[in-house]
Amino acid sequence: MEIILAKSAGFCFGVKRAVNMAYRAAENSEHICSLGPLIHSPQLVQRLEGKGIRVQNSVEQIVDETVIIRSHGITRNEEQALERKGLPVVDATCPFVKKAQQYAALLGKEGYSVVIVGEQEHPEVQGIISYVAGSETSVVANPEEARTVTPHKKLGLVAQTTQSFDNFSEIVQELLENSKELRIFNTICDATAVRQEEARQIAGRVALMVVIGGHNSANTTRLARICSEIQPRTHHIETADEICADWLDGVEAVGVTAGASTPEWIIRDVVDRLTAVAK
Numbered sequence: 032m033e034i035i036l037a038k039s040a041g042f043c044f045g046v047k048r049a050v051n052m053a054y055r056a057a058e059n060s061e062h063i064c065s066l067g068p069l070i071h072s073p074q075l076v077q078r079l080e081g082k083g084i085r086v087q088n089s090v091e092q093i094v095d096e097t098v099i100i101r102s103h104g105i106t107r108n109e110e111q112a113l114e115r116k117g118l119p120v121v122d123a124t125c126p127f128v129k130k131a132q133q134y135a136a137l138l139g140k141e142g143y144s145v146v147i148v149g150e151q152e153h154p155e156v157q158g159i160i161s162y163v164a165g166s167e168t169s170v171v172a173n174p175e176e177a178r179t180v181t182p183h184k185k186l187g188l189v190a191q192t193t194q195s196f197d198n199f200s201e202i203v204q205e206l207l208e209n210s211k212e213l214r215i216f217n218t219i220c221d222a223t224a225v226r227q228e229e230a231r232q233i234a235g236r237v238a239l240m241v242v243i244g245g246h247n248s249a250n251t252t253r254l255a256r257i258c259s260e261i262q263p264r265t266h267h268i269e270t271a272d273e274i275c276a277d278w279l280d281g282v283e284a285v286g287v288t289a290g291a292s293t294p295e296w297i298i299r300d301v302v303d304r305l306t307a308v309a310k
């Protein structure tokens with residue numbers, strides 16, 4: 032049986048950077064925590080706990096610890112609360128997310144009504160929005176929602192980094208009708224698109240697709256959905272233990288991919304298990 036492993040499977044630049052920063056910080060500090068789980072991989076969060084990195088869910092809970100900020104960033108309020116408490120901070124916000132926050136702040140400062148393309152409840156979007164001071168803000172997820180944006184003579188646009196380019200450009204089309212001036216910062220990072228495109232291609236060539244990543248990871252869940260539209264025999268798993276031998280009955284080629292928050296050792300375990308089961 033052939034196993035086709037996606038080249039793009041696993042950590043993106045920002046997640047790899049955050050995890051490395053966390054490991055380094057754990058070596059230098061005994062009292063250390065992340066504000067929220069560092070990434071959407073329960074297995075990695077557990078390993079980090081083994082290194083002494085606890086998960087704290089709010090700034091209020093933190094007393095005397097070094098605080099690691101996740102790759103998708105925090106809100107301005109949280110940042111200020113950490114400053115007020117005088118806690119040491121390891122800022123692992125992905126530089127691409129930082130850029131989106133800075134552009135949103137700039138647009139607000141220059142009097143634009145700021146539109147963020149993304150998912151309202153996502154912490155990254157909550158973070159971006161919080162950096163806009165003194166201007167109107169709205170979050171739109173799709174072109175239909177863009178039609179409801181209040182017309183404004185100056186509209187400014189940024190995107191949640193994981194948005195699809197097609198959705199973003201359709202929203203731009205809609206907003207052109209709502210404004211005399213539309214200033215756009217394309218803050219989309221292509222890590223998501225690259226993973227999705229490669230997954231689509233592999234899913235079209237195999238009889239079984241395995242997508243690895245936290246069940247709580249939105250980007251892995253989306254990857255699995257994309258694959259299952261092409262290859263209905265797609266399984267979203269977190270670890271190799273979930274693989275059933277009968278999935279492989281009569282299968283000549285299996286595709287494997289993983290979300291941007293899936294550690295390499297888990298991907299390796301899955302490939303090893305598939306190889307063992309196929310024998």
Ligand code: SF4
Nearest residue numbers: 043045125127192220
């Ligand atoms: S998906 Fe892109 S923006 Fe988000 S953490 Fe990864 S590299 Fe950074």
